Every structure is written in structure tokens, then in C-alpha cells.
Amino acid sequence: MNENITDNSGRDLPAVAAVVGPTASGKSALAMELARRMGGEIISCDSMQIYKGMDIGTAKPTAAERAEIPHHLIDIVTPAEEFSCADYRVLAGQAVEDITARGRLPIFCGGTGLYLDSALEGERFSPDIDPEVRRSLSKLPPDELYEKLLECDPESAAAIHKNNVRRVIRALEIFVGTGIPKSEWDRRSRESQKRYRAVKIGLDFHDRAKLYARIDARVDEMIAAGLVDEARNLPDPICKTAQQAIGYSEFWRYGFDDIPFVVERIKQDTRNYAKRQLTWFRRDPEIHWFYVDEGEGGAENFKNIVNCATELIRAALNVI
């Protein structure tokens, strides 16, 4: 059933779908429905659902959902383990291969734009860098770091704001570690042949306030579902990435004494995050956007989105 279209360079690329959008926009429900209709399996594209034990705060699909439709790349490491975008790319590639081999349609679903991009990219030319390089660079004053970058990789320096120390360091460590500027590595990745035939479906709202209201409501639900205890009881060593998780980091930062205050912080952080996700995805011209609050919104509109998305995917991927 999964008849791949031959792309213009003559290679057969596996077909995949992707459902993206800001947090709380209804991606999971849409992906589930698409999976049911099209014989698909879901590949989570979420930097935090990777972590075991962080269930409520990352809005993982329920056990029932996971029993009905196979979900990949959820619960793959403990919060103590460092996990990167590059790791994700490798595992996503395996998942697609696996799902495709079984004649089913891989459906990416998630809000981590960088992870999705890295998974869909043809090749990723970013070598491993000795972490010691970053460590020593981090000790230098920001101005000096930017000066250095200006010298060894002016193209990246021009693209990165000097205040964005984290990215200045990344660009610098790539040059120090490989002798080749980051801008050059990036160019090679960008120019590489795509890995899949992908159809991307995006979810957004005409009225931003509606999205924000959904976010607030969902945070309240998470609290009711026991997020506080989940955060309190996470096993101690937690890696840098997992430490940043919204819904948990606020407890670590503000403590467990004033729960209502922390809840407000979680809502605010989530809203800001949703805005950043939208900024990321809106830049991608390949995404077909659907509006959750179109017309009357609600179940009727959801059905309509599912229908349109299904047609779109079938047409574009030539999947029956």
C-alpha cells in the first residue's frame, strides 16, 4: 500500500507524514486519527517525551492510545541521560525504516521543530565535538568569543547575534573541533538530498487567545492529574535537557511551597514556548496549515481537518 513516488533524482524515497504545531493545539488527536485511517504509526517528535517518568508534564499519549497505535521515540532514555537532536535523527531514521518495512505509514507528531528538521534532512554533517572544547570555550568572556568567531567563521558570526553566547560557542567549537566553519557544515547539510517524501500538516489558531486558553486549561488538567508529585518524585540526577522541561523546571526553580504561583509560571512559560514553536514552523513553506478554530471550531471542524489532511497526504504521497 505504500507506493513510493520516484523523486526527480531517480531515488525512491520513503513516504512520511508529519503533524506539527504549537503545544496544546491538538496534534496528537489528529495524528491518532490519521494513523487509524491510513494504517500509520506515530513517531513522536518531542524533545521531552523522550524521557521516562516525565509523563504528565510532557503530555504523553495515554496507555490506551499507545496500545491502539504504536508510538515510537517515547520513553527511550531516563532523565539522567543526555540526549541530543543528532541522537534523535538516528533513531527516527530507524523507526521510519521499521515502519515502512511493515508497509505502514510513519507519521511524525510533535512540536520540536529542530528535531523534525534533523530527522527529515538528507544528511547531517555535524561531527562529534569533544565536550572539553565547549567547556574551555565557556570560560572565555562573551566579547572575546565573538571576536574569535568573527576571525574563523565570519559567515556564522554575521548570522549569529553576539549576545547569543550559546550559539556563538557552538559555532566556535565546531571550527575548533573540525577546522571547518559551521557555515560550511550547514551548507552541506542543506544541499543534501532529502531523506523522505514528507507531507507536513500544521495546526494553528486564527485567534491566538484561544490557543492560550487551551494551554492554561491543559496545565490545570496536568496539575489535577498529579504533575506536582510527578515532578517531586523524579529520580535525582537529571540531565541538562530534561532539566529545562516546562512543567518541571518551574518547581525546581521556585520550589513546592507556593503551588498556585508555580502553576501560573508553568502556564506563562508554556504560552511563550507555543509562540516560539509557531515562529519556527511558520518559516517552513512546506507546511500545510489548518486552523483549529476555523468556523465553529469544535468536533465538526476537527473532522474536517482530518478529512482534508487525509486527502492531502494521500494525494501527495500516493498512498491508498
Added chain:
RNA sequence: GGGAGCGUUCCCGAGCGGCCAAAGGGGGCAGACUGUAAAUCUGUUGUCACUGACUUCGGUGGUCCGAAUCCACCCGCUCCCA
């Protein structure tokens, strides 16, 4: 009833006679992003016919060439004494 304060742009909050459409932070909006990405960073945020004009700092009326800043009264809030 007496005393001491306070009221600033969406919010908090600085300003205390001109350099103030008014610091800073938050929020909003927009943007960047290729191995920390639920991270990190940038721009913008009174109105308009926008290198200029107009309206704004609780209200009204004054002083002054000139007020968010000084004075009077009024309204509202807070705190202290009774």
C-alpha cells in the same frame, strides 16, 4: 475622628520643573535558529498625514516661558493612632 503615604503608558515600577511619549522588568506582537532547542537570542510595543504633529502620568483649577514633576481642592486606595 487624627496622622503618614500613595494614585504613571496593558501590568509592575522608576521619574520629582525643561534633555519625558516618559528608565527598567513583565506581558503582547514579530523575528532568528542545523548536536543544551520545552533551550538560547533579536526587534518592536500611545496615536497619526510618523526626521514632524497630536493626546497621555486619578480629577478639576492654579503657579510658571515651561509641569508626570510645584500649589489648592476633590475622588480613590494603603498604613498608623483613636
